[in-house]
Amino acid sequence: MVKITDVARRAGVSPSTVSYALSGKRPISDETRRRVQAAVRELGYRTHVRTRSGDGAGSRVLALAVPMRSGVHVPVVTQFAVSVVTAARAHGHDVLLLTRGEGEEGIGRIAETGLADALVVMDVQLQDPRLALLRSSPLPSVLIGVPAEPDGLTCVDLDFGAAGELCVEHLARLGHRTVALVGSPPEVYVRRTAFARRLVRGFTTAADRHRLASAVYPCEAGRDAARSLAERLLREQPALTGVVVHNEPLLDPLIDAFEELGLRIPEDLSLTAVCPAPVAASARVPLTSVTVPAAELGTRAVHLLVRKLSGAPVPGVTLLPPRLTERASTGPRPV
Amino acid sequence: MVKITDVARRAGVSPSTVSYALSGKRPISDETRRRVQAAVRELGYRTHVRTRSGDGAGSRVLALAVPMRSGVHVPVVTQFAVSVVTAARAHGHDVLLLTRGEGEEGIGRIAETGLADALVVMDVQLQDPRLALLRSSPLPSVLIGVPAEPDGLTCVDLDFGAAGELCVEHLARLGHRTVALVGSPPEVYVRRTAFARRLVRGFTTAADRHRLASAVYPCEAGRDAARSLAERLLREQPALTGVVVHNEPLLDPLIDAFEELGLRIPEDLSLTAVCPAPVAASARVPLTSVTVPAAELGTRAVHLLVRKLSGAPVPGVTLLPPRLTERASTGPRPV
DNA sequence: GAGGTTCGTCGAAGCGCTTCGACGGGTGAA
DNA sequence: TTCACCCGTCGAAGCGCTTCGACGAACCTC
Structure with a gap:
């Protein structure tokens, strides 16, 4: 050495x-x-690390807490993770990976041990048990996701509420009168995952405002779940012509299921997704979608963290405005 | 503190x-x-970290080098990563994530900086530029994947050669006479990725031994690629009845493409996959497959590394024997 | 019971680096 | 020409821990 x-x-x-x-x-x-x-x-x-975490410089390591709970879509999470790593490297930081179970224990360990000098937290729930720890810890942190009470925290996220509204408005503008939201698996809502809840709220609010009939259906991933959900939708919502899907792995199976039931997209049924752009573009039918800018969110989180580390003031909550991209899956309400 | x-x-x-x-x-x-x-x-x-990497104990951090090159299937890689993190935590280690571009630079940095005290390397190529560095570095390392010259290195992997043979043998036993291997995207072979090359070799060897007509088709992921590949297969290999697929994201699209072209699986065409078990089980048609035991490989890599760290001797190359699970996608050759 | 072992504990040095205080030699002002 | 000042550099202390050498107190052995 x-x-x-x-x-x-x-x-x-x-x-x-x-x-x-x-x-x-x-x-x-x-x-x-x-x-x-x-x-x-x-x-x-x-x-050498042993010394650089001395008094002045930090350890130049960021910790990334990714719970990897059930119901999270791995490729999307990975996109976040990769963008965080890339951005961190651009700032001369390495990234320490914290996964399941480590939610709380891991954060404590990192803080006290000096292993990392900052923290990115993903998969934030509205009432997240990690928040108390984050607030009280001297370790600077940025959340990807916005909890119910974000005071004193730094958060970035897509404005999922607005995203839900945007989808509904798009469908309303096309004349649809009955819409449904196909959401994430039930456990995601039970955990009160922030973005999922916000999307539902936005969806419902906009549907009410436009006086659309609306309903929300959490759904597991997988072909069988998709098929039975499609059948259930047709049964329970005979007038349904517009669907918003917020469940990446369900997209293709759901498209298949609808088509097997004789519904053409978009002639009989309009589909809007909330998902990363590549997912929407490469679905069986290219999907009109609100983009979840995974890479940008990861990058922004790191930027904010670096600014915090340098002592600069940072905004509390950064919400990126949603953008809707029209593709082949939405059209006017069938007559 | x-x-x-x-x-x-x-x-x-x-x-x-x-x-x-x-x-x-x-x-x-x-x-x-x-x-x-x-x-x-x-x-x-x-x-505190700053001191525990002193002379005695290590830093209790493992570095995980995941190149995230194009053509690698993200969910599979993530499974490896998660299992590495989990196993590492069980041994009291944290995991530092090294991604793209860091292949060489990153390894050097880790070694000299003392940030991590051991290294897991993924996506190994037959002639990997990182090998020299690994051989000369005092940093203990384990590769997931086996390069052409593994002397002096510690490697774990599924025996992809045997896996290729096993698939062919299964098809041969069912009476198939003409088989094809649908592989990873071309760039994966160009890079001489070890496991991909080995699978091809095993496939070809077994096909020759059983006197089957055989061909290998690298293929991009995606619906369009699947469709044109399916058409090309039918055109170029009219007698084709058995296909081995080693390309996770292509599985569902390829099944769709074959069916759209009027081929029923397994009545007209038998399909065998080489992929993690959950992928095979949840495909549109449950696939007979050789399991890529991602989680086990990650865990084993960490175990080996921990033993190395403790100074215990470890085997040079560990190849896990492939296991074929029959599901609904293979059947006897149509008459 | 004197000399020799352990055993359990302590003090001090040292790891590689940062940072505080100090110092010598220019330079500018008067 | 003298004094003050600042710039650039150095030595030494200190970070939290490990580890070496030492030392007192039991405990044996002949």
């Missing part, structure tokens, strides 16, 4: 000078700085 | 005694040890 004293010797200065030359915390002459940098390069010097 | 001196004061001993009581590196009287442990518990003491 090459240490700071090696660099110092090579550059012909003292270790402290090397430290200052590298951190810029005190003025160093150009000449000296150049020599130090050269020595660093030649020796391949890197500051 | 509660430090060792706090514990020492509380327990009425010196810091060094606390250290020894905790590490067991010197005999400590039961009485003293008990007092120390009580103090630790009451104060919630945890040894």
Whole structure:
């Protein structure tokens, strides 16, 4: 291991000078700085973790808490994770992965152990048991998702309420009078997952405002679930012509199920999804959708965290406005 | 932060005694040890990273290198990652995520920086540029995947060669005479990804041994690719009745494509997949498959790494024997 | 019961780095 | 020309922990 004293010797200065030359915390002459940098390069010097979490710099590690609960769609979560890692690397940070069970224990461990110097929290619930810990901990954190009481926290998310409304408005504009929301699996709502709940609220609000008949159907993923849900929808909502789906793995199976039941999309039934753009674009029928900007959310979370680390003020809640992209799955209400 | 001196004061001993009581590196009287442990518990003491990577213990962090290249199937990779994290936690380790681009740079950084004290490497290519680094680095590592020259490395993987053979043998036993392998996207082979290449070799070897007509078709994921591949197969291999698919995201689209072209599965065409069990079981038609035991591989990799860290000898290459599970997608050759 | 072992504990040094306080030598002002 | 000041550098202390060497107190053995 090459240490700071090696660099110092090579550059012909003292270790402290090397430290200052590298951190810029005190003025160093150009000449000296150049020599130090050269020595660093030649020796391949890197500051060792054990010391860099000393007093000044942090450990340059972000922790990412991804609960991986049942009912979360893995590819979407992974997109978030990858974008967080990429953004973190761009800021010179590594990413420590915290998964299931670690919700609370893990956060405590990270905080006290100094392993990471900041935290990104995903899959936030409206009343999240982790919040108390986050509020009281000195560890800066950013949530992807907005809990019921976000005071004192920093959160980023798509404005899922507005997203729900946007879907309904799109359908209303096309003349649909009866709409349904096909949601995430029931356990997601039972856990009071923030974004899922907000979407439902937005959907219902907009439907009421436009005086549409509406209903909400949580649903498991999978072909069988899709088939029986489709049948149930037709039975319980005979006038149904517009459906909003907020359940990525269910999209294709549901399309299949509707078509097997003799409904053409969009001639007989309009479908709007809330999901990442690639998912919508590559579905069996390209889906009109409100994009969940997973990559952008991950990146933003990291940016906010880096700003927090540098002591800059950050907004409490950042909600990205939803954007609806029309594709082939929606059309006017059949006559 | 509660430090060792706090514990020492509380327990009425010196810091060094606390250290020894905790590490067991010197005999400590039961009485003293008990007092120390009580103090630790009451104060919630945890040894700080900055120091625990000192000389004795490692940093208790494993790095996981997941390249996330194009053509890798995200859910499968994620399954590996999650199982690695879970297993690592069970051994008291955290997991640092290294993704794209970091192949080499990242490994170097980890090694020199002391951030992690061991490394799990995924998506191994036959001639992997990272291997030199791994061989020369003092950082213990385990590869998930087996390169062309595994000497001096520790590797775990499914025996993909045997898996390819097993699929062919199953089809041969059912009487099929012409078989095709639908593989991963072309770039995966161009990169000389180890498992993909091995599967092809096993497939071809077994087909030759059984005197079956055989062909290999790399294929992109997606509906359009599936459709045109299906058409091309029927055109180029009119006698085709058995297909092995090694491309998770292509499974459902390919089933659809075949059926749209009027082929029933398994009456007209038998399909065998090589993929994780849940993927095979939840496909549109439950697929006869050789299971890729993602979770087990992740767990094994961590076990091996932990043993390496403790200085125990470990086997060089561990290949798990493939197991074929029959489901609804294979049947006797149509007459 | 004197000399030799353990055993259990402590103090101090050291890990690689940052940072505080100090100091020497220019430079500018008077 | 002198004094003040600031710039650039250095030495030393300190971070929280581990570990080496030492030391007193029991405990044996002949």
